[in-house]
Amino acid sequence: MSEEVKINYTPIEKALVNLKTSAQAMDYDIVDDCQGDNMLDMITKINEINHLLEEVLSTYQSLLLDHGQSTVEAINQFVESEQAIASSIQFLEK
Numbered sequence: 281m282s283e284e285v286k287i288n289y290t291p292i293e294k295a296l297v298n299l300k301t302s303a304q305a306m307d308y309d310i311v312d313d314c315q316g317d318n319m320l321d322m323i324t325k326i327n328e329i330n331h332l333l334e335e336v337l338s339t340y341q342s343l344l345l346d347h348g349q350s351t352v353e354a355i356n357q358f359v360e361s362e363q364a365i366a367s368s369i370q371f372l373e374k
C-alpha cells in the first residue's frame with residue numbers, strides 16, 4: 281500500500297471562513313412598523329410577516345454558524361485520527 285491519500289484542507293477552511301463571514305454579515309433590517317395613521321388589517325399582517333421573517337433569518341444565521349463550527353471540529357478530529365493512524369503504521373513498520 282504505497283499510495284497515499286492526501287487531503288487538502290486549505291480550500292475547506294477558506295470556505296468555512298467565508299461561510300462564517302457571510303452568515304455574520306447577513307442583514308435583516310426589516311421595517312419595524314409601517315403603521316402610521318393607517319390601521320388596515322393588511323398593515324398588521326405585513327408587520328406580523330416581517331417579524332416572522334426576521335426570526336427565520338436569525339435562526340438560519342445561527343444554524344449556519346453552528347454547522348460551520350461542527351464542520352471545523354469534524355475536520356480537526358479527522359486530522360487527529362489520520363495522524364494517529366500514520367503514527368501507528370510507522371510504529372508497525374519499524
